[in-house]
Amino acid sequence: MGISADHIRELHRYEIRILMILERLMRRYRWVPLDILRRTIGLSESEVSYRLGRLMAMGLVRFDAVPYEGYSLVFQGYDALALISLTRKGTVRALGTLIGEGKEAVVYEALGLSELALKFHHVGQRSFQSARVTRDYMPDQGHCPWIFASRLSAEREYEALQTLHPSVSVPLPVDINRHTVVMEFVPGATLNRCTLESPRDVLSEILENVRLAYGKGIIHADLSEFNVMHDGSRIYLIDWPQWVGTDHPNAAELLVRDLGNITRYFSRRFGIEVPADEILGEVTG
Ligand SMILES: Nc1ncnc2c1ncn2[C@@H]1O[C@H](COP(=O)(O)OP(=O)(O)O)[C@@H](O)[C@H]1O
Ligand SMILES: [Mg+2]
Numbered sequence: 001m002g003i004s005a006d007h008i009r010e011l012h013r014y015e016i017r018i019l020m021i022l023e024r025l026m027r028r029y030r031w032v033p034l035d036i037l038r039r040t041i042g043l044s045e046s047e048v049s050y051r052l053g054r055l056m057a058m059g060l061v062r063f064d065a066v067p068y069e070g071y072s073l074v075f076q077g078y079d080a081l082a083l084i085s086l087t088r089k090g091t092v093r094a095l096g097t098l099i100g101e102g103k104e105a106v107v108y109e110a111l112g113l114s115e116l117a118l119k120f121h122h123v124g125q126r127s128f129q130s131a132r133v134t135r136d137y138m139p140d141q142g143h144c145p146w147i148f149a150s151r152l153s154a155e156r157e158y159e160a161l162q163t164l165h166p167s168v169s170v171p172l173p174v175d176i177n178r179h180t181v182v183m184e185f186v187p188g189a190t191l192n193r194c195t196l197e198s199p200r201d202v203l204s205e206i207l208e209n210v211r212l213a214y215g216k217g218i219i220h221a222d223l224s225e226f227n228v229m230h231d232g233s234r235i236y237l238i239d240w241p242q243w244v245g246t247d248h249p250n251a252a253e254l255l256v257r258d259l260g261n262i263t264r265y266f267s268r269r270f271g272i273e274v275p276a277d278e279i280l281g282e283v284t285g
Contacts, residue, residue: 011080023147083180094111104121163217219255223258
C-alpha cells in the first residue's frame with residue numbers, strides 16, 4: 001500500500017502526536033503496551049481509542065493482542081512522520097505520484113523548490129532476514145530492526161550521493177529525514193525501459209562514471225540496467241544504499257560484478273562486446 005496524501009492532510013494533531021510518541025516508545029518496545037501509550041499521551045482513554053482506531057483504519061498503525069495488547073507503527077506511519085517533518089521544514093510542498101516500487105524502497109515524485117524524488121527506504125519486516133545476511137552495514141539493532149535498518153539504508157544512500165555529486169552523475173541530494181532521502185527528480189527512465197540512439201556512447205558514459213565514483217572511493221555494488229537512468233541526453237547512476245568503499249574486503253569482487261552486469265546487458269541487448277579485463281583496468285586506473 002502506498003502513501004495517501006489525503007490521509008496525511010487529514011491527520012488530527014492528536015494523531016500526529018500519537019505517531020510521534022509511538023515512534024519514540026518503539027525504541028524500547030516492539031509492541032508498545034496500550035497502558036504505557038495511554039499514560040505517555042496524556043489524553044482521555046476514549047480519545048486515545050478513537051484516535052488509534054482512525055490511525056489503524058488509515059493503515060498507519062497496527063495492533064496485536066499477542067504477546068500482549070500493543071500497538072506498533074508500520075512503514076506507512078513512519079512514511080507519514082517523515083513527510084510531515086519534511087513538509088513542516090519546507091523541503092516538500094506537495095506529494096506527487098508513485099514512480100517506483102522496489103523490494104526495499106518506494107519512490108514518489110514531489111514538489112519542493114524544484115521537482116523532487118522522495119525515496120522512502122523500506123528495509124525489513126518481511127525482507128529483514130535476508131537483508132541481514134547480505135548487508136554488512138547492519139550492526140546490532142534494538143527493538144525495532146526495520147526502523148533501524150531503513151534509517152541506516154537512507155543514511156548510507158545520502159552519504160554516497162553527497163560524496164559523489166556533482167563529480168559523478170547522480171541525483172543531487174536535497175535532504176534526509178528518518179528513512180527518507182529527498183533528491184533531485186531525474187526525468188527519463190531506467191535503461192531497461194529506454195530506447196538508446198547510441199548505446200556505445202551510453203556504455204562509455206556509464207563506465208566513465210563508475211571510474212569517477214571509484215576515484216572517490218565508492219563502488220556501487222548493485223549496478224545494473226535497473227539502476228541507471230537516461231533522460232535522452234545523459235545518464236544518472238541511482239540507488240546507492242548498498243555501496244561499499246574501495247577498501248572493502250570484497251571491493252574487487254563487487255566491482256567486477258557491477259561491470260559484468262552492465263557489459264552483459266549491452267552485449268545481450270545491443271551486441272556490443274567489450275573485454276571485461278580491459279574495462280576493469282580502465283575503471284581502476
Ligand atoms: N531521483 C530520481 N528521479 C526519478 N526517478 C527515480 C529517482 N530515483 C529513483 N527513481 C525511480 O524509482 C525506482 C526505484 O528507485 P531505486 O533507487 O532504484 O530503488 P529500489 O530499486 O531499491 O526500489 C527507479 O527504478 C526509478 O524509476
Ligand atoms: Mg533500483
